Amino acid sequence: MTTTIADPTTPDSTSTGTPPKRKGKLPPGQRPLVMQPSSWFVWFGIAVFFIFLLGILIGVVVDSFGTQWFDSWLPEEITLGWYNNAWNRFGLANVLIVTLIVAAVVVAVSVVIGVPAAYLLARRSFPFKAAVSALFLLPIMIPPITYGIPLATVMYNLGLGRSLVAVILVNLVPSVPFVIMTMTPFIEQINPSLESAARMCGATTKTIFTRILGPLLIPGILAAAVLVLVRTVGMFELTYLVSGPQSDTLVVAIYRAMTSSGGGEARQLVSSMAVLYTTMMMIILIIALRFVNPTQLVGRVSEMRED
Structure with missing residues (x-):
């Protein structure tokens, strides 16, 4: 019959009062952040909203400084005449x-x-x-x-x-x-x-x-x-x-x-x-x-x- 003697220098979970850690699981404060599908949907909606908003603002600003144009992305001339x-x-x-x-x-x-x-x-x-x-x-x-x-x-x-x-x-x-x-x-x-x-x-x-x-x-x-x-x-x-x-x-x-x-x-x-x-x-x-x-x-x- 073999008797195992515990090492006194090794902390025991029963003596310290802390539960033993389970493999594959982390404490709640150390869990990795994983984006849920719903979170991706929300962030996608916010990104689309700001893209449209920024596009409208840029369009209004360019329209207020540019001459009239029809067949190009940007006006040919910038003016303060308006x-x-x-x-x-x-x-x-x-x-x-x-x-x-x-x-x-x-x-x-x-x-x-x-x-x-x-x-x-x-x-x-x-x-x-x-x-x-x-x-x-x-x-x-x-x-x-x-x-x-x-x-x-x-x-x-x-x-x-x-x-x-x-x-x-x-x-x-x-x-x-x-x-x-x-x-x-x-x-x-x-x-x-x-x-x-x-x-x-x-x-x-x-x-x-x-x-x-x-x-x-x-x-x-x-x-x-x-x-x-x-x-x-x-x-x-x-x-x-x-x-x-x-x-x-x-x-x-x-x-x-x-x-x-x-x-x-x-x-x-x-x-x-x-x-x-x-x-x-x-x-x-x-x-x-x-x-x-x-x-x-x-x-x-x-x-x-x-x-």
Whole structure:
């Protein structure tokens, strides 16, 4: 009978408490990454989408800089004439100024009205609160054209049609509820005990809102402002119904350019204006993202939940 003596220097799985490793299997954290067929399908769809998107963008940019061509892939000559023609013909200097004014005023008024209203919905209980919240959702959920025509009729009856004031007012209708619906859950994440402690120390409502809630709400306010800014600059239906020659925004001016010109010239004029529109939106977003970082916003919400 042969007796096997274990080597004391060799670690035993029973003494260390770790289960023996099975051949052919790796721990969960060390398993090789294998692409499933469904993952390949998803990545293929994303690649196709970006290829089509990039192709459209390149086509519009080339069309805005090139002379008219029909039998070749690229135009024979590059020119800035379409931009000069569109700038002078459609008064794009005034259009850009109007667009920036409308966007700035709508964002400022929406924040001033929407943040206190969101605070009331988040902190106060009153009769028909659910119905009021549902009413705020209506301008966001239903198509703008459904309430835009009656709203435009009211503006024209009041003598505000085709004016800058009318453009600002109609854009406030969906923007204010958008800020309210964005800020309400953000305010609900803030611990109400902070406000109670401040009130016990003698702080007024104004002091609580400016000294305590204000710094905590800045990320949410900036995020809501950026979303309203993008929505206002790109809002076509409501703006088109009440705007005029001196109050058109850029997106409405592009539509008027497309319908007022004829032939291939209209296509390249519209392409040049579309490049200007895209460039302006990219500049606005780059400047806005310098102040709003989505990761910081998520981190701030997580910190408030922990508190």
